[in-house]
Amino acid sequence: MKKLLLSIAVVISGLFIQACTDHTQPFPEPESFTSQAFVSGLKAPIGMAIDDKGNMWVTEAGTGNGNDGSVSMITPSGTKTLYVTGLKSITQEGSAEGIGHLVFHNGKLYFLHGSNGMLYTADVASFKSGDAPVDLAQIPVQDIGTFVKTKKLTDPLNSNTWDLTFGPDGHLYIVDSGANAIVKRHGVTGDLSLFAHFPDVASGVEAVPTGIVYDGTKFLVSTLTGFPFAKDNAKIFQVDTWGNVDIYKSNFTTLTGITLSANNKPIVIHHGAFGQMGFEAKSGKVLDENGKTLLGNISRPTDIIRADNNTYYLMSYQDGTIIKLSY
Secondary structure (H helix, E strand, O other): OHHHHHHHHHHHHHHHHHHHHHOOOOOOOOOOOEEEEEEOOOOOEEEEEEOOOOOEEEEEOOOOOEEEEEEEEEOOOOOEEEEEEEEEEEEEOOEEEOEEEEEEEOOEEEEEEOOOOEEEEEEOOOOOOOOOOOOHHHOOEEEOHHHHHHOOOOOOOOOOEEEEEEOHHHOEEEEEOOOOEEEEEOOOOOOEEEEEEOOOOEOOEOOOEEEEEEOOOOEEEEEOOOOOOOOOOEEEEEEOOOOOEEEEEEEEOOEEEEEEOOOOOEEEEEOOOEEOOEEOOOOEEEEOOOOOEEEEEEOOEEEEEEEEOOEEEEEEOOOOEEEEEEO
């Protein structure tokens, strides 16, 4: 009997050791990035997303004069195909604005037009490289901005639907940088509700949320802050699934985007240092959650996404480029 019990104990011990050995270890966090060119020639690019076939979808604000805001698809080899144009492009404080960020989900592309407060939902499952552009009027659209303004969150009323992500139960969560809020769009009905509102980051200084991700338990939101974009005023906020807002990390400056590492750690982009002549040249950076610089010397970055465990893509609004990052 003692031998039998001993044998069982040895087996159990062996299984425990094997289970510990087989347990997947966390991926190493990036300490620094190397970069290489991927795409150039974009007109004031704002956001990007990768679909289930590895294609990248990008939004371009355009020239700031007319209706040349657009959405395009870029293949993994870098071939660009225009998907839709005709989106209003305006100039605000010397910069082209209009269209915002986008997200791909179950064969559909959801993209925002901040100036008009609209959410477009495009079925792109069958769209291929080289196809003719689609007609903007044929893409279903929903007015988000008017709903936001009814909540009277700012005085004067303001709305700029900017970024979005999917969260629990297939619901869509939309960051409004003008109203300093998150709007929840029901995944089945499309009904809208106010999910969260961000406090000022300093006395009289609005948060101006810019990016949002969901890590499986909570949302993480980057902030630009309002003018004069004071150093160390920006924060990364965390928002639970009930809409309660808290500070995750502080002492950042002019954050314009956020993504998650393979370990669900936030990686953010610093748009640049703001001086008397505007944002200083090549002062943008990629930072980890503690503010460590992972890549510097960037021209006004507006988005960053992770493609796999150690590959990211970074977008430059000023240079009109996307570069591939790795570590």
